[in-house]
Amino acid sequence: MNTLAAIDPRHAPAQRLRERLFQGATFAAALVVLLLLGGVALSLLVGAWPAFAHFKLGFLTREIWNPVTDQYGALAPIYGTLVTSFLALLLAIPVSFGIAIFLTELAPVWLKRPVGVAIELLAAVPSIIYGVWGLFVLAPVLQRHVQPWIIEHLGPLPLIGPLFHGPPFGIGVLTASFVLAIMVIPFISAVMRDVFETVPDVLKESGYGLGATTWEVIWQVVVPYARTGIVGGIMLGLGRALGETMAVTFVIGNAHRIGSSLLAPGTTISASIANEFAEAVGDLYTSSLIALGALLFLITFSVIAAARLMLLRLGRRALSSV
Amino acid sequence: MSRRLLRKLVNVLALGLSGLATAIGLFFLGAILWTLIHSGLAGVSLKLFTAMTPPPGSSGGLLNAIYGSVVMTVIGILIGGPIGMLAGTYLAEYGRTARISTVIRFVNDVLLSAPSIIIGLFVYELLVIRMGHFSAIAGAVALAIIAMPVTVRTTEDMLNLVPQGMKDASTAMGAYHWRTITSVIYPAARSGIVTGLLLAVARISGETAPLLFTALNNQFWSTNIAAPMANLPVVIFQFGLSPYPNWQQLAWSGALLITVSILILSIAARLVVSSLTPGGNR
Numbered sequence: 001m002n003t004l005a006a007i008d009p010r011h012a013p014a015q016r017l018r019e020r021l022f023q024g025a026t027f028a029a030a031l032v033v034l035l036l037l038g039g040v041a042l043s044l045l046v047g048a049w050p051a052f053a054h055f056k057l058g059f060l061t062r063e064i065w066n067p068v069t070d071q072y073g074a075l076a077p078i079y080g081t082l083v084t085s086f087l088a089l090l091l092a093i094p095v096s097f098g099i100a101i102f103l104t105e106l107a108p109v110w111l112k113r114p115v116g117v118a119i120e121l122l123a124a125v126p127s128i129i130y131g132v133w134g135l136f137v138l139a140p141v142l143q144r145h146v147q148p149w150i151i152e153h154l155g156p157l158p159l160i161g162p163l164f165h166g167p168p169f170g171i172g173v174l175t176a177s178f179v180l181a182i183m184v185i186p187f188i189s190a191v192m193r194d195v196f197e198t199v200p201d202v203l204k205e206s207g208y209g210l211g212a213t214t215w216e217v218i219w220q221v222v223v224p225y226a227r228t229g230i231v232g233g234i235m236l237g238l239g240r241a242l243g244e245t246m247a248v249t250f251v252i253g254n255a256h257r258i259g260s261s262l263l264a265p266g267t268t269i270s271a272s273i274a275n276e277f278a279e280a281v282g283d284l285y286t287s288s289l290i291a292l293g294a295l296l297f298l299i300t301f302s303v304i305a306a307a308r309l310m311l312l313r314l315g316r317r318a319l320s321s322v
Numbered sequence: 323m324s325r326r327l328l329r330k331l332v333n334v335l336a337l338g339l340s341g342l343a344t345a346i347g348l349f350f351l352g353a354i355l356w357t358l359i360h361s362g363l364a365g366v367s368l369k370l371f372t373a374m375t376p377p378p379g380s381s382g383g384l385l386n387a388i389y390g391s392v393v394m395t396v397i398g399i400l401i402g403g404p405i406g407m408l409a410g411t412y413l414a415e416y417g418r419t420a421r422i423s424t425v426i427r428f429v430n431d432v433l434l435s436a437p438s439i440i441i442g443l444f445v446y447e448l449l450v451i452r453m454g455h456f457s458a459i460a461g462a463v464a465l466a467i468i469a470m471p472v473t474v475r476t477t478e479d480m481l482n483l484v485p486q487g488m489k490d491a492s493t494a495m496g497a498y499h500w501r502t503i504t505s506v507i508y509p510a511a512r513s514g515i516v517t518g519l520l521l522a523v524a525r526i527s528g529e530t531a532p533l534l535f536t537a538l539n540n541q542f543w544s545t546n547i548a549a550p551m552a553n554l555p556v557v558i559f560q561f562g563l564s565p566y567p568n569w570q571q572l573a574w575s576g577a578l579l580i581t582v583s584i585l586i587l588s589i590a591a592r593l594v595v596s597s598l599t600p601g602g603n604r
Contacts, residue, residue: 015498022500023416029408030417030426033474036467037429040440043447098343106337107344115344117592122351124588126528128555129577132562133354136361136570182350189347213333236435243437245531246559270439270531277443278535293443300437308431 041297048291050283059291065256065272067280072288074295076256080173080266081296084248085241087177087262092185093234099185100192101218116193123186131250134179135171139251142178143170147263150174166261169253174262176252183247184237191233191311195226232310239304243296245270269296355581362578365571370579375541375557378566384576386543390551391580394458394537395527397547398465402526403519406470410477415503427478434471441467442532450536458544458551461537468529469522476518480511517594524587528580530555554580 051059055072062073103116147168154164199222207217223230253265254275267275269292280286369383376382409426417423441464449460484507492502508515538550539560554576562573 015501019498019500022503026408026412026416029405030412030423032405033409033430033433033470034422034426036470037433039448040436040444043444044440047443047447095343095346098340099347101337101340102344106340115348117589118351119344119347120592121585121588122347122354124524124584125351125354125581126530126555126584128528128530128558128562129354129358129581132558132573132577133357135562137353137357185347185350213329215333215336216329218336239435243439245437245439246555249559250563270437273439273443274531274534277446278538290443290447293440296437297440300435300440301432304432304435305428307435308428312428 044290044294044297048287048294050287051291054284055288059288060295063256063258067276067282067285070282070284072284074269074288074292076258077267077269077272077292078295079258080252080268081242081270081299083262083266084173084177084180084252084268085238087174088180088184088241089234089238091177091181092188092237095181096185096188096192096233096237097230099189100196103189103193104196105214105218105222119186119189122182123190126246127183127244128246128250130179130183130247134175134247135250138179139170139175142175143168147174151263164261164263166259166263169263169265171251171253171265172263173252173259173266176248176266176268177262179247179251180241180244183244184241187240188233188237191236192226192230195229195233196222198229199225228310232307235303235307235310239300239307242303243270243300245274249274269293358574358578358581361571361574363575365575366578370572370575374543375552375561375572376568377541378564378569381568382572384554384557384572384579386540386552387554387557387576388579389543389545390458390537390540390553391527391555393545393547394462394465394533394551394553395523397459397462398526399469399519399523400466401463402466402469403473403522405466406473406518406522407477407515409470410474411481411503413474413478414481415499415507430471430474433467434475437531438464438468438529439531439534442534442536445532445536453548456536456538456550458537458547458549461533461551461553462547464532464536465526465529468532469526472522472525473518476521477511477515480514480518481507483514484510513594517591520587520591520594524584524591527587528555528584530559534559 051072055062059072059074060078061075062071063075064071064073065076066072099119103112103119107115147170150164151166151168154160157164203221203225204217207221212220248268249271252267252271254267254271255265256267256272259266273289273293273296277286277289280289369381371383371388372385373381373383374386375384409430413423413427417426445460445464445467449463450456453460488506488510489502492506493499497505533553533556537553537556539556540550540552542552544551558573558576558580561569561576564570
């Protein structure tokens, strides 16, 4: 028996050596994970340095993006990233909340698993598929049926009216937000469902015992109990939306300007990089794109870190699906 | 009485809306799948798997792209998988309570949700600039970096499921820790670890952003991993955004291929997991 070899004293030194080697290998691998994040941050900083040194703070505040005159400012992509992600969350949060409630409190047992798996599969579909689908299916539908209605009915409104002016392009900020929303729904609802499941049954039962309706139990017992986890899940979805590349690149139109209308084409940080990086000539151009990447890294890192810290308290087992 | 009615009404309304939300989620999954099948199947023929990506206007297939995707995914998982498994082993066994493990877990979680285009930029700086040109190996490394955190997480979770009694029994036999891990814990957690690897493969085989400026694309058959190589996601990206109908058709077929393989992988991974945890309600 091979395993018994360990007991034989003659083999002890060899065993100890292997033990040390194996332990060293696992530790080294763990360090790789640690160093990787540092390496990513460092390489982005180094690559972005020429752009930051050349444009100083102006890089953050200028809207211009002109490869011909070598003038670059990150304001339009930053604006696009923030606006699309914000709108996507606005659309995705209520739907995800509903799905999570349905899966934890409403669905009969036989329906729970298939529906849960279907929603998780939606998360497994690669983002480029969402992009192709968004461009060829969703954008024409929005252009023909939804955007004219929006322009006609929301355009004349005071305050928010200017957001919905202009011709229905089909592609643009609003369409990108829509596709992003569909993409982050499975992530947010998976986290919310896992968080809801951590609510002790006895709490809910005492709510029912007092005569509360299902909705009252959800709103007054489950949601307050799971508040941190809900926020954590939303921020995880935000991190996803901020950094999402392919789905957005297809439908946003890649226009480096800040349009007042949500129907107009725009750009995001990741879409700019995806569209232009491989073709960027000139050091300053490349460096400016990497600088965009560094900004994206900074933004998403803070959001994800905050989300993970919030979710940390819930224990890791409950969140294995994200 | 009317207050009671109101409460009931609110209840029915809220629960109805949550059912509606679920229907919306399922509708989009259905809509996407239907479009893929409808538009993708039209281009599925033997030629899709035997011919190279064509120039605009002439017919062709996706052979070089399929080959490239498989090669890069395999190399990616061969690099990222073992490192991830070892790191997961450290977190679950040797460093379970070490302070550095808390940091590593946190960093791993951040990497798990980091935008993949950032990883692409990183590998561009790390490899492409050094080598002076785009290459399949750079693409594979980018994929490995994305696969690694997935593997770390699932390996750690799965090793933690192995009963402490089994580990103690092995230790009591006089086995060293490495022997316990390789001869007792790994076999006990095998299907779980395989699941993690399957999920990692599913994750990286559809990744596009990190390949855009690492592996780039190649219109021709190439087996040289030091040179640019075609791959399905980037081909879908370029062909999908092109104005040529035959390219767009190939993009749809490629999209169908990728999605079907990823869905099969994900479902397979879930079946393995559910056979592992009887009584789990998911």
